[in-house]
Amino acid sequence: MTDAITSFEVGKTYSCRSHFDSNRTFNFTILGRTETTVEIVYQGKKVTRKIGVADAAEFIQAHGQYSLAPVLSAANVKQVERRNVFQ
Secondary structure, three states, X not given: OOOOOEOOOOOXXXXXXXXXXXXXXXXXXXXXXXXXXXXXXXXXXXXXXEOEEEOOEEEEEOOXXXXXXXXXXXXXXXXXXXXXXXX
């Protein structure tokens, strides 16, 4: 029996916290996805990030891959008001 994995869903917004300031949160909306990648907006541009799996949930490093990069988990879906992600 395999455990169900929580996956990113197109159109949903997910949040994560900064490693340096726990009061700082980052919100990202999934614009598109394939089996191995998701597309988000980062610094005003559409970017593609590779999906990993840990603790039965997909994750990405939304800011890029570096030692203290915030990790965005599919388990942290956030209910936010819909708005234009390019503003």
